[in-house]
Amino acid sequence: MPVFASGVCHSVCVSEIVAVREEEEEETKKEEEEKSGRDNGSWKKIRERQDKDRGLSFTVSYVERCRQHRWRCAHVTFTCPQVALCHRWVNTIREQLAAISSRPTQLLVYINPYGGKRQAKRVYKQKVAPLFALAGIGTHVIVTEYANHARDHLREEAELKKYDGVVCVGGDGMFSELVHGLVWRTQKDGGVDVNRPEQTLIACSLRIGIIPAGSTDCICFATVGTNDPVTSALHIIVGDSQPMDVSSVHHDDTFLRYSVSLLGYGFYGDVLTDSERKRWMGPARYDLAGLKMFLTHHHYEGTVTYLPAGAGVGEPRDASRCRSGASVDQADSKEDSENADAGWRTIRGKFLAINAASMSCACPRSPKGLSPAAHLADGTADLILVRKCSRVNFLRHLLRHASKDDQFDLSFVEVHRVRRFRFTPRHCHSDSDSDLELDLLDGKRQIFGQICRDHPACGCAPAFSSWNCDGEILPHTAIDVRVHCQLIQLFARGIEEAAMFDELAPACSA
Numbered sequence: 302m303p304v305f306a307s308g309v310c311h312s313v314c315v316s317e318i319v320a321v322r323e324e325e326e327e328e329t330k331k332e333e334e335e336k337s338g339r340d341n342g343s344w345k346k347i348r349e350r351q352d353k354d355r356g357l358s359f360t361v362s363y364v365e366r367c368r369q370h371r372w373r374c375a376h377v378t379f380t381c382p383q384v385a386l387c388h389r390w391v392n393t394i395r396e397q398l399a400a401i402s403s404r405p406t407q408l409l410v411y412i413n414p415y416g417g418k419r420q421a422k423r424v425y426k427q428k429v430a431p432l433f434a435l436a437g438i439g440t441h442v443i444v445t446e447y448a449n450h451a452r453d454h455l456r457e458e459a460e461l462k463k464y465d466g467v468v469c470v471g472g473d474g475m476f477s478e479l480v481h482g483l484v485w486r487t488q489k490d491g492g493v494d495v496n497r498p499e500q501t502l503i504a505c506s507l508r509i510g511i512i513p514a515g516s517t518d519c520i521c522f523a524t525v526g527t528n529d530p531v532t533s534a535l536h537i538i539v540g541d542s543q544p545m546d547v548s549s550v551h552h553d554d555t556f557l558r559y560s561v562s563l564l565g566y567g568f569y570g571d572v573l574t575d576s577e578r579k580r581w582m583g584p585a586r587y588d589l590a591g592l593k594m595f596l597t598h599h600h601y602e603g604t605v606t607y608l609p610a611g612a613g614v615g616e617p618r619d620a621s622r623c624r625s626g627a628s629v630d631q632a633d634s635k636e637d638s639e640n641a642d643a644g645w646r647t648i649r650g651k652f653l654a655i656n657a658a659s660m661s662c663a664c665p666r667s668p669k670g671l672s673p674a675a676h677l678a679d680g681t682a683d684l685i686l687v688r689k690c691s692r693v694n695f696l697r698h699l700l701r702h703a704s705k706d707d708q709f710d711l712s713f714v715e716v717h718r719v720r721r722f723r724f725t726p727r728h729c730h731s732d733s734d735s736d737l738e739l740d741l742l743d744g745k746r747q748i749f750g751q752i753c754r755d756h757p758a759c760g761c762a763p764a765f766s767s768w769n770c771d772g773e774i775l776p777h778t779a780i781d782v783r784v785h786c787q788l789i790q791l792f793a794r795g796i797e798e799a800a801m802f803d804e805l806a807p808a809c810s811a
């Protein structure tokens with residue numbers, strides 16, 4: 302519908318209208334609020350005064366694009382010469398909104414009061430709840446009381462049929478809880494044994510929304526393009542859908558975890574392990590652990606086998622970026638090719654880092670991400686192998702994540718787009734118990750041995766790192782990873798092209 306303001310005309314898609322309301326309703330609400338706030342009779346006068354203006358105007362609330370992928374809820378009020386005309390406008394818009402079946406009407410919301418800067422409750426109450434109310438969305442809100450509360454509630458208790466989606470107010474850890482709860486519940490209801498890596502998983506029907514209130518919020522950034530609670534709430538309200546791949550991680554026939562962003566062994570595993578010991582430091586712990594692990598410069602031996610993605614899904618080093626509506630994201634993952642035994646390739650070596658990125662892993666600190674051309678929903682992950690090299694070279698590789706240079710254009714780095722991969726560390730004595738034991742046979746002192754994380758006194762180099770699975774440490778190093786194409790759906794639309802924002806909202810500087 303066209304919107305006129307200060308002589309300027311611009312149109313708003315019906316799909317991006319948040320709500321429409323007659324001024325009468327708004328005034329009545331205000332009056333009721335006034336009455337309940339101070340019931341001294343003065344509200345009656347306000348009511349009498351405004352009776353004559355009723356039904357002559359209506360307000361449309363709609364999505365307005367701001368800079369850097371932010372959305373705002375803007376309002377425009379129209380006045381009508383006749384009450385009937387006003388009613389017709391309002392009813393017609395309401396009917397059109399009601400016909401959009403992708404919009405949620407009931408949501409189950411989990412708030413982690415301890416995520417990030419502990420602002421999740423305030424963020425929800427002040428910025429999100431009023432928008433849901435405006436859009437007529439009913440909510441059931443649960444403030445979590447312990448870690449994995451949301452996951453367990455989704456697994457066992459939640460009456461999922463009552464809802465059109467589940468929402469977390471928190472960070473990547475909370476999102477992971479929702480993924481684990483929802484995927485597990487869907488497989489259980491469908492009779493799928495999650496411990497068997499060969500099983501094809503059933504896609505979840507409920508969409509997941511993320512209201513960012515954590516410390517990094519990478520998943521939100523990668524799927525919406527910004528970490529802003531209002532923008533996320535609006536994507537939920539308009540009923541956006543962004544499919545997303547999920548990787549299952551198994552050790553033999555035991556399910557370990559699901560991953561949606563980064564599986565990292567070596568550098569990123571060590572950084573997480575070390576940063577967990579420094580939780581008391583807050584977000585600064587990641588920088589310190591990163592510096593320490595860079596100086597420590599451990600490499601790890603092992604064997605990587607992988608099933609290449611094949612044709613039709615692009616290359617990790619092509620110039621394509623995962624953008625809203627990109628056709629590669631709709632690419633059909635051929636499950637049958639995942640099961641083929643032929644085509645597996647093997648690489649043995651000494652690695653500083655082994656990373657599997659199911660998405661670009663872009664975040665405000667690294668806008669390009671670990672694998673800039675990785676796609677959210679093409680059934681593949683980009684497997685990045687950084688072989689043993691000098692510290693200077695490793696630093697060159699790391700710095701390129703924040704520059705325009707190609708981080709893969711280095712002789713010691715290789716990247717493969719894969720559907721599945723396995724890793725077996727060297728010196729892996731048994732299938733289970735000794736995975737995380739250190740191999741001390743080498744015993745050789747390293748230059749920076751005094752800061753060896755596991756044996757500060759002896760300075761030896763550990764033979765095993767651990768896997769960082771979306772910010773959680775896995776209990777095994779020998780793993781089997783399979784990407785499940787479009788297993789979940791988010792209330793998001795991927796990152797919109799910058800032109801959408803530059804052209805449509807040059808004035809909005811919020």
Ligand SMILES: Nc1ncnc2c1ncn2[C@@H]1O[C@H](COP(=O)(O)OP(=O)(O)OP(=O)(O)O)[C@@H](O)[C@H]1O
Pocket residue numbers: 412413414415416417418444445446447448449450470471472473474475476478514515516517518519772
């Ligand atoms: N009530 C709670 N008490 C303690 N821990 C909780 C509670 N609710 C959730 N958690 C756990 O807190 C962890 C961190 O939460 P969350 O992801 O929301 O914030 P964050 O770690 O600051 O952000 P990010 O993951 O983006 O860095 C999650 O792994 C989650 O399991």
